[in-house]
Amino acid sequence: MEEKTISAISTPMGVGGISVIRLSGKEAKNIASKVFTPLKNKDFNIEPRKMYLGDFKAKNFNEKCMMVWFKKPNSYTGEDVIEFQCHGGTVIANGILDALIDNGAVLAGPGEFTKRAFINGKLTLDEAEGVMDMINAESESEVRAGYNLLQGSLSKEINEIQNILTKMIAKIEVTLDYPENDYEEQTANETVEGINEIKTKLNNILKTASTGQIIKNGSKVLILGKPNVGKSSLLNAILNFERAIVTSIKGTTRDILEETYTFKGVKFILTDTAGLHEANDVVEKIGIEKAKQAINYADVILLVLDASEPLTKEDEQILSLVNNKNTIIVKNKTDLKNNVDLSKYNFKHIIEVSALNKNGIENLKQQIYDLVIDENIINSNLMITNMRHIEAIKKALKYADDCINGINLGITLDVVSIDLKNLWLALGEITGNNNNEEIIDEIFSGFCVGK
Ligand SMILES: Nc1nc2c(ncn2[C@@H]2O[C@H](COP(=O)(O)OP(=O)(O)OP(=O)(O)O)[C@@H](O)[C@H]2O)c(=O)[nH]1
Ligand SMILES: [Mg+2]
Incomplete structure (x- = not known):
């Protein structure tokens, strides 16, 4: 489906020094060229990341304002983004937004710019949540916690654990594919060892939650x-x-x-x-x-x-x-x-x-x-403040226990592998990296033994 070009006023409504109106999508530049004429570049031959002073033609008034173009993929959303900085005030900002919509943009939904950033791989889910936490922060420690999330402190850790799991799952698949090698017991032992290490990592993250919750609430x-x-x-x-x-x-x-x-x-x-x-x-x-x-x-x-x-x-x-x-x-x-x-x-x-x-x-x-x-905890980079992350880690720990208990009870490795995949998916809920196909691709690209 073709993504529409979206637009919204990004600054709060009301009287102020400046207002910022954002435009993101394939048509951003084209739409902007219909309503904005740079004073020193009348043919709209613009360069990215350069501020242009120009004339904005709204329906019922003209405005002298600034415009900047962030060229895809080097923008917040990963798409072509145009931002107008106009004189502050609701009438001017709304008039600019109306003009952009009249020329083909659609009104952005709540959080849609950040959602597009996620879809385009600019941010993981938890990093996007970090942005929200920073915006909504009521204390400096909340800003710091949000900033750490945005910087990827949690997603980095989660990705690392997912990578370890991927290798463990692949090892099980190989063991099952080559029963004649008789590696089942060894693989089972290694799996228990690996999961115990993962459990320690997850429990260490979870330990930060009580301080994190206090920072947040x-x-x-x-x-x-x-x-x-x-x-x-x-x-x-x-x-x-x-x-x-x-x-x-x-x-x-x-x-x-x-x-x-x-x-x-x-x-x-x-x-x-x-x-x-x-x-x-x-x-x-x-x-x-x-x-x-x-x-x-x-x-x-x-x-x-x-x-x-x-x-x-x-x-x-x-x-x-x-x-x-x-x-x-x-x-x-x-x-x-x-x-x-x-x-x-x-x-x-x-x-x-x-x-x-x-x-x-x-x-x-x-x-x-x-x-x-x-x-x-408060001075470390990694602290979880978000209930969704806490729940996902608890769920992951439960699957980790299921795996270990299963192996101890002697269930077959193919069943263990299902729990491991569930564990991988539970962690992926945090970052948004829980696409099943990806894990399958990973397994076969990294460990294919010539089948
Ligand atoms: N000397 C002195 N008097 C105090 C101090 N703190 C409060 N008071 C006095 O104690 C009285 C009661 O103070 P409040 O703060 O209303 O006490 P409270 O515990 O809220 O009382 P209730 O709302 O009735 O339960 C007032 O006359 C205060 O001025 C203090 O540190 N030293
Ligand atoms: Mg009282």
């Missing part, structure tokens, strides 16, 4: 404590603006309140809650219930105590609700005299702050960060 930090200990004051101090209402009246906060902040380029979602106690008020009761439920979804819990008072029954009940692992005990109001005794507890993370004077807040942010972020 943000880390959920929940503030808990009895009324009046300074939970809302702490939220305000961390955010560095007066987001929540603070009063000396117990039960000031009645509903969950959520706000995000970033620390060292990582996004954190901070939640303030109603003070936990035996409430009579219906609204407060609902708020308290919500706070208790939120414990299940939190990555980190900040359990706030009023350091100026001895522990009360309410404090002790709350301390029993949380676990040691992901809880930071925040002793607040340390600007007052210390009266709290935690010696009968063995909480690992205890930190002293004064939300009022903003003392100890940076230290607290660092501790929260350290609890959820593995710096080795």
Whole structure:
């Protein structure tokens, strides 16, 4: 099927310095020549990758703008691409787009330029996802993770594993084709060895997923404590603006309140809650219930105590609700005299702050960060953040186990080979390289023994 030449406005709608309108496909240059006349090149004898100032003739107005041609295959989509940079503003950009469509282009669908880049082999699927991640990023660490994907950090690793698998499958095919050589047992042993190595590689990639998920979705930090200990004051101090209402009246906060902040380029979602106690008020009761439920979804819990008072029954009940692992005990109001005794507890993370004077807040942010972020992973090039990749790797690991179990149970190599192909395909889902024909071609081109 003949691919249509597509066009779209690539910059956000609204008033701005410039807008960019893209055109991609076989007819890009031809369509552009009908509406754009370079000032110093009236016969449209243009060279690639050179900016041309010229006159764009839209239906109801003319515009003086820039144009550049990226010649196939050296463009984002791998096709001929023309980009117009016009004066910013919706009317001008829309008028240019309309003119391109009137002259034969069709409106691009969502992500269609990147989809074409994938189809034309400019990007693998995961690299294309990296582009999307970078565009949608809400924190610098998300941009870095997206950039690494775009650079092919994951696809390179996956391709390597697929190549090893291809050789293993080919070896099995050869063994089966030449039964007289009696290599079955040796091939089976080598296959188990090879799959175990692949499993290690995949498990190492999978280990990066929990940090990756936090980079992608943000880390959920929940503030808990009895009324009046300074939970809302702490939220305000961390955010560095007066987001929540603070009063000396117990039960000031009645509903969950959520706000995000970033620390060292990582996004954190901070939640303030109603003070936990035996409430009579219906609204407060609902708020308290919500706070208790939120414990299940939190990555980190900040359990706030009023350091100026001895522990009360309410404090002790709350301390029993949380676990040691992901809880930071925040002793607040340390600007007052210390009266709290935690010696009968063995909480690992205890930190002293004064939300009022903003003392100890940076230290607290660092501790929260350290609890959820593995710096080795975040600083490495390979980290998976995408659920689709995580699922594909888990699926691949399952096929890997099926292969090993099958061999141990003594099933024949032709059946093992099916699991290996499934493993290959599961990995191919990540990069988009799961074309069955390709694996068959590979096998016969690389290992043909004269049949
Ligand atoms: N001295 C001192 N007072 C503080 C500190 N933090 C908060 N307070 C005071 O404690 C009182 C309660 O503060 P909030 O932040 O509203 O406490 P809360 O835990 O959110 O209370 P509820 O929403 O009612 O559960 C206010 O009068 C604050 O000014 C602190 O670090 N030092
Ligand atoms: Mg409050």
